[in-house]
Amino acid sequence: MKEITRRDFIKITSAGLIGAAISKPVFNFIPPFLQKDHTPPLESELTKSPTVCDICFWKCAGWAWKDKKGNIVKLTGNHLDPHSNGRLCPRGTGGLGAYYDTDRLKRPLIRVGKPGSQKFKEATWDEAFDYIVDKMKQIEAKYGREAMALFMHGTTGPHFEYLWEAYGSQTYAEPAIAQCLVSREVGFIATFGQGLGSPEPTDTRNTKCLVLIGNHIGENMHNGHVQEMSAAIDHGATIITVDPRFSTAAAHSKYWLPIKPGTDIALLLAWMHVIIYEDLYDKDYVQKNTYGFDYLKDHVKNFTPEWAATITTLDPNLIRKTAYEMAKAAPAVIIHPGRHTAWYGDDTQRERAIAILNALLGSWGRRGGFYLPEKVDLPKFPHPPFPEPRWSWRTITTDKFKYAIAGVTNVLIDHSLPEYDGPYKIKGWFVVATNLIQSIPDQQKTIRALQNQDLVVVVDILPTEITGYADVILPEATYLERYDLIRNNHHRTPNLALRAPAVEPKYETKPGWWIARELGIRLGLEKYYPWKTIEEVLDWQLRQVGTSLEEMLKVGVKHFDRKTPLYIPDGVNWPFPTNTGKIELYSTDLAAMGYDPMPVYKKHEDPPAGYLRLIYGRVPMHSFGRTINNPYLNELRSENHLWVHPKVAKLMGLENGQEVWLENQDGKVSSFAVKVRITERIRPDSVYLPHGFGQKSKLLHRAYGRGALDNELITKVNLDPITGSTGMRSNFVKILTSKPQKANS
Amino acid sequence: MRYAMAVDTRKCVGCGDCVVACQTENNVPLGYARDWIVEIVKGSYPNTLKVHFESRRCHHCDDPPCVRVCPTGASHIVEGGIVKVTPEECIGCGACIEACPYEARYFHPDGYVDKCTFCDHRVKNGQDPACVEVCPTHCLIFGDLDDPESPVSKVLKEREYYTLAPDAGTHPNLFFLK
Ligand code: SF4
Numbered sequence: 001m002k003e004i005t006r007r008d009f010i011k012i013t014s015a016g017l018i019g020a021a022i023s024k025p026v027f028n029f030i031p032p033f034l035q036k037d038h039t040p041p042l043e044s045e046l047t048k049s050p051t052v053c054d055i056c057f058w059k060c061a062g063w064a065w066k067d068k069k070g071n072i073v074k075l076t077g078n079h080l081d082p083h084s085n086g087r088l089c090p091r092g093t094g095g096l097g098a099y100y101d102t103d104r105l106k107r108p109l110i111r112v113g114k115p116g117s118q119k120f121k122e123a124t125w126d127e128a129f130d131y132i133v134d135k136m137k138q139i140e141a142k143y144g145r146e147a148m149a150l151f152m153h154g155t156t157g158p159h160f161e162y163l164w165e166a167y168g169s170q171t172y173a174e175p176a177i178a179q180c181l182v183s184r185e186v187g188f189i190a191t192f193g194q195g196l197g198s199p200e201p202t203d204t205r206n207t208k209c210l211v212l213i214g215n216h217i218g219e220n221m222h223n224g225h226v227q228e229m230s231a232a233i234d235h236g237a238t239i240i241t242v243d244p245r246f247s248t249a250a251a252h253s254k255y256w257l258p259i260k261p262g263t264d265i266a267l268l269l270a271w272m273h274v275i276i277y278e279d280l281y282d283k284d285y286v287q288k289n290t291y292g293f294d295y296l297k298d299h300v301k302n303f304t305p306e307w308a309a310t311i312t313t314l315d316p317n318l319i320r321k322t323a324y325e326m327a328k329a330a331p332a333v334i335i336h337p338g339r340h341t342a343w344y345g346d347d348t349q350r351e352r353a354i355a356i357l358n359a360l361l362g363s364w365g366r367r368g369g370f371y372l373p374e375k376v377d378l379p380k381f382p383h384p385p386f387p388e389p390r391w392s393w394r395t396i397t398t399d400k401f402k403y404a405i406a407g408v409t410n411v412l413i414d415h416s417l418p419e420y421d422g423p424y425k426i427k428g429w430f431v432v433a434t435n436l437i438q439s440i441p442d443q444q445k446t447i448r449a450l451q452n453q454d455l456v457v458v459v460d461i462l463p464t465e466i467t468g469y470a471d472v473i474l475p476e477a478t479y480l481e482r483y484d485l486i487r488n489n490h491h492r493t494p495n496l497a498l499r500a501p502a503v504e505p506k507y508e509t510k511p512g513w514w515i516a517r518e519l520g521i522r523l524g525l526e527k528y529y530p531w532k533t534i535e536e537v538l539d540w541q542l543r544q545v546g547t548s549l550e551e552m553l554k555v556g557v558k559h560f561d562r563k564t565p566l567y568i569p570d571g572v573n574w575p576f577p578t579n580t581g582k583i584e585l586y587s588t589d590l591a592a593m594g595y596d597p598m599p600v601y602k603k604h605e606d607p608p609a610g611y612l613r614l615i616y617g618r619v620p621m622h623s624f625g626r627t628i629n630n631p632y633l634n635e636l637r638s639e640n641h642l643w644v645h646p647k648v649a650k651l652m653g654l655e656n657g658q659e660v661w662l663e664n665q666d667g668k669v670s671s672f673a674v675k676v677r678i679t680e681r682i683r684p685d686s687v688y689l690p691h692g693f694g695q696k697s698k699l700l701h702r703a704y705g706r707g708a709l710d711n712e713l714i715t716k717v718n719l720d721p722i723t724g725s726t727g728m729r730s731n732f733v734k735i736l737t738s739k740p741q742k743a744n745s
Numbered sequence: 746m747r748y749a750m751a752v753d754t755r756k757c758v759g760c761g762d763c764v765v766a767c768q769t770e771n772n773v774p775l776g777y778a779r780d781w782i783v784e785i786v787k788g789s790y791p792n793t794l795k796v797h798f799e800s801r802r803c804h805h806c807d808d809p810p811c812v813r814v815c816p817t818g819a820s821h822i823v824e825g826g827i828v829k830v831t832p833e834e835c836i837g838c839g840a841c842i843e844a845c846p847y848e849a850r851y852f853h854p855d856g857y858v859d860k861c862t863f864c865d866h867r868v869k870n871g872q873d874p875a876c877v878e879v880c881p882t883h884c885l886i887f888g889d890l891d892d893p894e895s896p897v898s899k900v901l902k903e904r905e906y907y908t909l910a911p912d913a914g915t916h917p918n919l920f921f922l923k
Pocket residue numbers: 053054055056057058059060084087088089090091092093221222223623
């Protein structure tokens with residue numbers, strides 16, 4: 001039995017303390033009067049304003065609480081909010097650390113010296129804008145407006161997407177799509193005619209059986225889902241977790257299937273086989289709603305649990321037993337689609353298999369399966385029509401990836417490289433709230449692309465690694481200091497949520513909407529910005545649906561009536577927006593595009609001798625690399641550990657806490673050491689490294705050099721031929737026990 | 746009135762939200778914590794493996810050695826059995842830290858010993874402690890053991906539970922549901 005004791009915890013935290021003592025200002029935000037009378041203020045002595053958390057994409061609505069001096073003292077959830085149900089996750093609760101972080105970007109910076117020299121001088125906003133506009137005009141004259149690419153993330157993204165469309169470039173990508181969920185969306189669109197969106201409409205709190213495949217709810221703190229999984233545990237739902245690692249979800253599961261990585265499709269096909277050939281599928285539902293059942297039946301004929309067992313290394317009886325559990329619970333069963341699904345390059349097909357299995361069990365549109373989400377029909381603020389660009393992300397993407405539904409960052413990077421000499425050249429990068437060096441695999445390529453640009457602008461809150469490659473850095477205000485567009489995500493009931501500033505922007509930072517508008521006006525796009533402040537836009541929009549900014553400032557979240565049913569009503573012939581109007585077990589779209597119309601298992605590479613498969617994942621107190629420097633969250637987890645099975649540890653003579661380095665199949669070595677954690681919780685053929693640590697920007701004082709960054713070791717990317725999704729799980733590592741020459745200090 | 750807390754280990758995911766919520770609610774300085782998480786791994790890969798998390802804090806013992814050893818009376822018991830420290834009376838001798846079998850106390854950088862208060866400033870106003878209110882898995886359950894209808898009384902009646910170091914004779918009021 002191995003415990004982390006309080007003493008360890010204190011050790012961990014006191015290490016944080018030493019860091020804090022060096023960068024003393026961390027303590028600034030403990031309101032001084034509290035240090036004297038030691039009594040925390042009552043909520044009745046505080047004032048609150050509505051916010052929407054920006055620490056991750058879940059976008060929980062909450063309240064920012066301020067004391068009499070105007071300091072933000074805490075953040076809590078809004079009880080009206082279906083994303084948070086009044087409870088923020090640890091990252092959201094610690095979100096005030098993002099505001100108080102003294103490492104923040106404070107004022108605009110312009111590069112001095114050679115490109116990539118990483119030397120900057122402080123500038124005024126006017127100087128920064130002048131520099132950018134001048135360069136953008138030069139790029140436009142030489143290559144056209146389309147040559148300015150936009151990479152964006154999060155709630156700041158839409159302000160710049162609007163600017164780009166007004167400017168006349170649709171050369172943009174949201175890295176988070178191809179790196180994460182595009183294959184899942186397309187897999188479900190090809191099956192049900194619609195994707196899942198966010199939050200995924202899984203009716204988890206009402207389910208009787210939840211199947212998680214490589215989806216670690218509880219380590220990913222997708223707030224509403226974590227809460228609903230807990231509710232499902234309360235009422236005795238069966239949880240089945242398929243994961244090469246004994247995840248937190250596995251710890252709460254009735255069944256754990258420690259699958260061999262890369263073989264999930266074989267398992268899914270075997271489950272389909274059992275459910276079809278043992279007559280366990282929802283006959284009425286399948287007959288009424290699906291297309292291609294006979295093709296599918298024939299397709300999975302030979303995919304028995306025994307066949308899958310040899311591939312997945314799982315016990316065939318366990319495969320059968322878990323299929324029975326699903327069938328018993330149906331239709332209140334969820335084979336969860338997951339979210340980060342860019343794994344092996346056949347991800348759309350794996351997601352198709354998940355979608356098909358749900359269809360066979362009749363869970364789509366059913367209580368305890370997937371509900372039918374609805375959102376508010378919120379009109380956009382009127383604007384003149386956007387100019388049509390000569391080419392866009394579509395031009396350069398959909399010839400290769402026929403089912404791509406959004407720009408693929410890797411494709412944009414390819415068009416930014418010096419060796420690209422086609423007609424669709426990218427010569428300027430505008431990078432909004434995304435650290436591409438860390439989030440995109442094959443870092444060297446990204447850096448070469450960056451160095452080939454005539455202009456690189458980065459808009460961010462922290463001096464992340466990519467800011468070092470910028471010509472101009474624009475410091476954005478945090479979510480606690482700004483308005484953004486109304487949150488209008490679908491859910492069980494349509495609802496809107498407002499993010500309003502709790503405080504004025506610190507330093508010389510500015511809200512994203514302001515930065516985009518100012519730049520737009522300087523680019524001669526005044527007609528797209530007939531408003532002065534975003535409050536005008538928000539109030540206009542809100543009034544169209546019968547509320548107002550004034551009301552939203554009081555309530556934070558407002559619900560609206562549904563117009564459509566939450567579940568498919570009995571006896572109704574539900575229209576599915578696919579070619580056949582049915583759930584397509586056999587995909588006519590995929591067939592027409594020349595892809596496999598039904599999922600096929602294809603073998604993926606095994607680790608070469610002496611190598612282990614690199615599995616990455618998340619810790620619940622961080623949002624990837626974005627929060628590692630947050631003073632509160634850094635304290636909870638300041639570095640990652642490499643999970644190693646005891647057998648491997650014994651073989652290599654490794655000890656708990658020992659520092660090691662990693663070298664991947666292409667000879668790439670981790671920059672920093674990582675400590676070993678010997679644990680039974682991982683398969684012996686794999687190692688596990690939580691993502692986001694090992695930050696390389698020295699300006700992130702708490703995060704720099706603590707642990708190893710998985711992304712550095714992901715040099716092999718398997719692009720999904722259907723969507724362009726960037727599969728990152730076919731990378732293998734060797735453990736090095738002494739410091740290699742290539743590593744950093 | 747006897748306040749107590751139950752931690753449902755079937756649901757806790759070890760996320761640390763309870764730790765951050767406590768820090769921001771009670772202005773616990775960075776580098777310190779009143780509550781913390783323990784991960785317990787038993788068995789071996791792949792068939793007998795079991796993992797659970799415990800969110801720990803002061804147990805607000807019925808018979809608290811920390812209070813017994815305090816030379817100044819700074820450590821004391823208040824309404825509902827909550828064990829507290831009066832900072833102004835604490836001389837920072839650390840006897841209570843030694844005496845507590847649960848490592849529940851720490852030295853505050855302002856020169857006194859600090860610990861979980863069950864958020865009595867909130868409880869007095871009918872609110873739950875900050876950690877209980879924030880926990881996204883709803884695995885912390887708080888209430889009055891003297892009230893058979895309180896959530897904590899009810900859950901202790903329905904579920905099996907264990908306590909830590911029962912042999913220490915402290916009669917702890919932090920229960921872990923199996
Ligand atoms: S899940 Fe957590 S980090 Fe994400 S928006 Fe909600 S509170 Fe913020």
